[in-house]
Amino acid sequence: MGATQAPPVPQAPYGQAGYGQQPYGQYGQQVPGRAPGPVIDPQGGWGSQPQNMTNEQLQQMYNQPAAGPADTGRMTYDDVIVKTAACLGVLLAGAAVTLFVSMGLASMLMIVGALGGFVLALVNTFKKQPSPALILAYAGLEGLFLGGLTRILDGMFPGVGLQAVIGTLSVFTVTLVLFKSGKVRATPKAMKFFMIAMIGYALFSVVNLVLMMTGLQTDMFGLRSGWVGVAIGILAIGLAAFSLIMDFTSIEAGVQSGAPQRFSWTAAFGLTVTLVWLYVEIIRLLAILRGDE
Secondary structure (H helix, E strand, O other), X not given: OOOOOOOOOOOOOOOOOOOOOOOOOOOOOOOOOOOOOOOEEOOOEEOOOOOOOOHHHHHHHHHOOOXXXXXXXXXXXXXXXXXXXXXXXXXXHHHHHHXXXXXXXXXXXXXXXXXXXXXXXXXXXXXXXXXXXXXXXXXXXXXHHHHHHHHHHHHHOOOHHHHHHHHHHHHHHHHHHHHHHOOOOOOHXXXXXXXXXXXXXXXXXXXXXXXXXXXXXXXOOOOOOHHHHHHHHHHHHHHHHHHHHHHHHHHHHHHHOOOEHHHHHHHHHHHHHHHHHHHHHHHHHHHHHHHOO
């Protein structure tokens, strides 16, 4: 299913070492068609009139609205929303493919999507500059994985796919509302707990996978069955929800610090990774609960 935590959006103010450009709002920087900031003239000092410009031209420039983040190439919330929507659209398209093929081919596409998505998740995570093509390719492969998984589990437990979609949207909405209200934040203490819980969850998942592959565990979800599976599932959903908080925090910091616009793709990738993880945990928990009925 890929990595469970994407790289954060750069939070340092745009223009610091590493980006190779001047900070936004630097005195003397002007944006075509927008009102200029204070102009520094080496000879005349503050407020000196630019050469070859009449008073009428200056007045017209100052009457223009101030340059916003989009005009200066900075990351905005709208950028993140649009690019996240693009990722989810490609993901849904990939999932739809599995609905129009045989069950055997859908299972194969699920495996291809899982392995390919995992590889591209690692590539995108460690890539210094975001690549829209690779991020969208990741979304498409994860769509194949989720589509195949949903088709298999929904065939065994009718309606579980729709329930998982509703559950994912509900957790996302509640988490966003709590974040916007300031009631839940990625504090250092919470981050420490998150990392400890993630390490424990990862170790359990690896052990469970090995036992299933070696045939020592024959249940569908291995050790994740019965009350143990329910408890682990609830913990995993909680971790995924907190990962969303970390994504929101990273996006907020990136926008406020004026990160370059291209890093909105990094933010969209992070949200997509977390939503995929959240959906998988919810549908697995629902399948465990339905299997115990």
